[in-house]
Amino acid sequence: MSEINSAFLTTVEKLWEEKKYNTLRDVLSTMQPAQVADLLAELPENAPAMLFRLMPKELAADTFVEMDSDMQEALIKSFSDTELKGVLNELYMDDAVDLVEEMPANVVRRILAQADPEMRKSINELLKYPEDSAGSIMTTEFVALLPHLTASDAITSIRRTGMDKETVNTCYVIDQYRKLLGVVTLRTIVMAQEDQTMEELMEENVVSVSTLEDQETVARMFSDYNLNVLPVVDKESRLVGIVTVAAAIDVMEEEATEDISKMAAITPTDKPYLKTSVFTLYKSRIPWLLLLMLSATFTGMIITHFEGVLSFSIALTAAIPMLMDTGGNCGSQSSVTVIRALSLGELHFTDLLKVWWKEIRVAMMCGVTLAAANFVKLILVERISPMIAATICLTLLFAVLIAKFVGCTLPILADKIGFDPAVMASPFITTIVDALSLLIFCGFAGMLLTGAAA
């Protein structure tokens, strides 16, 4: 949806070339910040800085947040100090921190120099939290109310201070030491009697997280508890910030992308695909490819070792790709299903027996179906001797059983010992299953065929 229609882009480009700046200003003002950011990215190099100055101040700041970091950097470099100060003043704390985290050191120095002292202090504090922690994704702009405040006092207080806050829909009640006591929504305050106090109105049962909580857990809580905002407290239970649902959604997408990358044996990168350099892509892929290539050596060694057995019939060698592919596919079905269930919090180590019991039954059903279908095909279509076909299909059944067992077990074990289960997805499972099923294959072939031939 944030894609810019090409007819629309042409219109804007024409207006730009014809220097119809007032028209452009009016056009941009009808758009959402994310759309404006996408549009600016498509225009000639000098256009963004110029158009940015034309836009209404608030739209400009919101658009700035939606830009990718290359464009933000270029824009900041084109700003005068006063302009930079103006943009920074319009930013919410969490966006300012994101900006500082992504800019090179010289730009960061300029940003910190132009930020007002209070913002500079907050940025520096937020930067102290470890990456991927609740502290690193929270904003320090929330409305805090004291317990004795009445509803009408609270509304006055929100009217006075709330304009700059990221959200006023959810307000927090704190004591004089900033300890979190409860939560009260703007809706409750508006609907209350004028003289009811925050203490009476607040909900005491507040879900909160500590600053060091993992961001993935924080995102899960938004989904489990249907939250719109989540308060963050320090070790002394003092309220230090809030995580907004927008920040949580970003984390969810980031984590899903990470899981998917790991499942395909890629080291996750933060940047969008088209912005990632060829060398970064290379670096994120080559170590896994080398590792997996070397481990595939084992399958090669097994084949060399059983040369005598395999030479019994070319049909045996011809079946190897099918056995390996099917084993790999079965294993990745199980591992990916289990990995996703783990990451959605539906599955835990204590469920291991349940998982085994389920997967073994599924594996039996899949294995028997596949072996039977393959047997019929080998006999009727390829007209292979029944003994060879039996060897192949018996191996297939065992390969499916092993693949599903290994596929469902390894991610759960990895999770238990604190590893990321997503790494235990298809490529690793495939390599293990390949070696095991080749061993079984050659073993069966040795027993059933060369024994029979002798």
Added chain:
Amino acid sequence: MSEINSAFLTTVEKLWEEKKYNTLRDVLSTMQPAQVADLLAELPENAPAMLFRLMPKELAADTFVEMDSDMQEALIKSFSDTELKGVLNELYMDDAVDLVEEMPANVVRRILAQADPEMRKSINELLKYPEDSAGSIMTTEFVALLPHLTASDAITSIRRTGMDKETVNTCYVIDQYRKLLGVVTLRTIVMAQEDQTMEELMEENVVSVSTLEDQETVARMFSDYNLNVLPVVDKESRLVGIVTVAAAIDVMEEEATEDISKMAAITPTDKPYLKTSVFTLYKSRIPWLLLLMLSATFTGMIITHFEGVLSFSIALTAAIPMLMDTGGNCGSQSSVTVIRALSLGELHFTDLLKVWWKEIRVAMMCGVTLAAANFVKLILVERISPMIAATICLTLLFAVLIAKFVGCTLPILADKIGFDPAVMASPFITTIVDALSLLIFCGFAGMLLTGAAA
């Protein structure tokens, strides 16, 4: 986080056995609905219905929404008509619709009979929208205000009608035909002068979607535009409902799970893993396994066809698993990266040339590294003749190039012709790449080795 600690579970079970119902009521009242739902699922069969009646009415309703459908069904069956009516009255419209969609027909009839006429009408209307459309995930409970209303009138109106609405933080301004004119937040109304009208206060630039919009697009918009709520309009631009951020998050998770399932060649299912029956798992996996097994027949046919060439050295046959695995891994790295970028809206068909240029360079770098590493290993460790090692490594380079090219192209083409790109992930790519690289392998071997031998 929604996992129930086992010590805590033991406490609750003891309280239940000792019939300390008042204590249980107090304990449950301190918990979040999602936690209560998880807890009830762990207790003896007759406990949920009993505890449910003990809980405060609102907590009970919120807990009901968080339960899985089996438990909801069991609970409804245990309800008297009056109890059912009570629970239904506390539900938001979108939750009531979800419930009706998941229950068997006889339970649905009872629900519709006990729902009040207005709710029955809304449920029936919402059920008419196609599955996975914006209409099917929206709620009809929102605050609509007329443009001439002043801020103080608006607050009076919200106080009167707002209690039952899913959100009052965002209110919509509509004309007398219910046409959507603008949006105004509760915050803006609270902060405004008493006599300012909605027309003056509202933001006219509202992002909205049509009832038939795909739910995945709707979820994307929440993330692209940082929304908390999104209005849904019918063909005549009349406001008919709103999608909440909680509904959007559910869709995001559902869609990510679907993508991941398809990438591993599994037909997606809606239910959590542990709740899915063995037969359902079997049905979602076996068609793909059969299809992929049959297509692996081609690789077998290639091997049979080139029997003469492969018999030149067992080292050639031993290299087949490594070539196939590496090709498969390279292909799935590219396809998965591209599929994720497509589903995050970062990539479009028009970027195909950019993707090719990027992937070809990455493939060259990966291919050369892998071939070189493998060549050294074959010569120094396995002491294979340089000619055979060259054949294997040359094939490896080509296999990587082909794998990355096919891997990045197929998902983009699938997307272009309206197929789900996630289906074009590892298993399919692997099968295609396997066959192509085996052909190249046997071709090279024929040219370089048997030619040299002759």
